[in-house]
Amino acid sequence: MKAVILKTRGAEGVVYGEAPDPVRPPGWARVRMLAASVNRVDLYMRDSGAGITHALPQIMGVDGVGEILEVDPDSGFAPGDRVLLYPCEFCGRCRFCLAGDQPLCVAVKILGEHRDGVFAEEVALPAVSLIRLAPEADVEQAAALGVAWLTAWRMVFGKGEAGPGSSVLIQGAGGGVAYAALQLARMAGARVIASTTGAQKLAHVRAMGVPAVDYAAEDVAKAVLRLTGGEGVDLVVDDVGEKTWAASLRSLARGGRLVTCGATTGGHPSAEIQRLFVRQISVHGSTMGSLDEFRRLVRAWEAGGFAPLIDGVFPLSEVPAAFARLEHPARMGKIVIRIA
Numbered sequence: 001m002k003a004v005i006l007k008t009r010g011a012e013g014v015v016y017g018e019a020p021d022p023v024r025p026p027g028w029a030r031v032r033m034l035a036a037s038v039n040r041v042d043l044y045m046r047d048s049g050a051g052i053t054h055a056l057p058q059i060m061g062v063d064g065v066g067e068i069l070e071v072d073p074d075s076g077f078a079p080g081d082r083v084l085l086y087p088c089e090f091c092g093r094c095r096f097c098l099a100g101d102q103p104l105c106v107a108v109k110i111l112g113e114h115r116d117g118v119f120a121e122e123v124a125l126p127a128v129s130l131i132r133l134a135p136e137a138d139v140e141q142a143a144a145l146g147v148a149w150l151t152a153w154r155m156v157f158g159k160g161e162a163g164p165g166s167s168v169l170i171q172g173a174g175g176g177v178a179y180a181a182l183q184l185a186r187m188a189g190a191r192v193i194a195s196t197t198g199a200q201k202l203a204h205v206r207a208m209g210v211p212a213v214d215y216a217a218e219d220v221a222k223a224v225l226r227l228t229g230g231e232g233v234d235l236v237v238d239d240v241g242e243k244t245w246a247a248s249l250r251s252l253a254r255g256g257r258l259v260t261c262g263a264t265t266g267g268h269p270s271a272e273i274q275r276l277f278v279r280q281i282s283v284h285g286s287t288m289g290s291l292d293e294f295r296r297l298v299r300a301w302e303a304g305g306f307a308p309l310i311d312g313v314f315p316l317s318e319v320p321a322a323f324a325r326l327e328h329p330a331r332m333g334k335i336v337i338r339i340a
């Protein structure tokens with residue numbers, strides 16, 4: 001089958017070529033991939049992969065949607081069913097799995113990170129990791145949900161506890177996770193403020209009725225305090241890291257929460273411990289979401305609660321071009337890989 005394989009580290013190591021067809025053990029499904037999406041973590045795997053147990057060559061790609069080719073008759077699925085792929089393979093037996101928190105599984109294998117991913121014509125994975133998709137569902141939007149939206153869901157609703165009447169700052173709102181968090185916080189009835197830069201992104205956010213702070217031109221924390229009558233926000237969603245950390249802390253109201261899921265700009269900002277305890281601020285790390293959160297996310301999407309923004313669509317053979325677009329400053333929303 002055709003696949004995008006990471007053979008060696010670096011851009012030149014990303015190869016579109018032949019890979020062996022996946023093998024389906026009992027309890028698993030063989031899925032024909034229809035679409036996938038690119039994520040920052042793909043670039044991390046391409047360029048470093050440090051701290052993630054895996055072996056090269058490995059098929060890239062973390063989230064996607066497909067159609068079942070082969071599955072056990074007692075699985076509740078049948079060949080031809082359209083399914084979303086939960087991006088984590090989990091053991092189902094450890095204390096975290098039994099508590100329903102699969103991303104913390106002691107044996108977790110994230111697709112495209114710890115095991116072969118989804119930038120391929122076929123994928124095999126446990127049938128319990130599949131979520132049924134309506135036959136008429138938009139495949140390209142669905143393909144965007146697995147990582148960015150699931151991560152944002154847990155940040156906004158799980159760790160962040162955003163709800164009607166709460167206030168939320170989204171840092172770097174053009175990114176995949178941040179843009180998803182912005183839409184989910186609005187869906188929850190929160191008052192949302194976004195930081196971003198570039199005329200197009202600022203205009204896009206403002207057209208949604210969301211106050212947008214240009215972080216290249218303005219002090220974000222000062223602007224947030226001005227917009228909230230000096231109070232600050234209840235929740236900051238920050239996947240930027242070192243560059244935005246100080247502004248995120250200073251934008252928070254007393255008792256506020258900072259939720260982080262990324263450190264693209266570096267991972268060692270000043271902790272500002274005094275500010276943390278005096279103002280009783282809490283900091284939460286978040287990665288992915290549980291299978292149950294994924295199910296709720298998909299149902300909320302099907303009910304029309306939100307619509308993923310698609311920046312562009314590339315064929316499987318042009319994943320390197322999709323990666324280049326992901327890094328382009330004008331990119332806004334998700335980049336989808338169309339496979340079939």
Ligand SMILES: [Zn+2]
Binds near residue numbers: 091092093
């Ligand atoms: Zn487990």
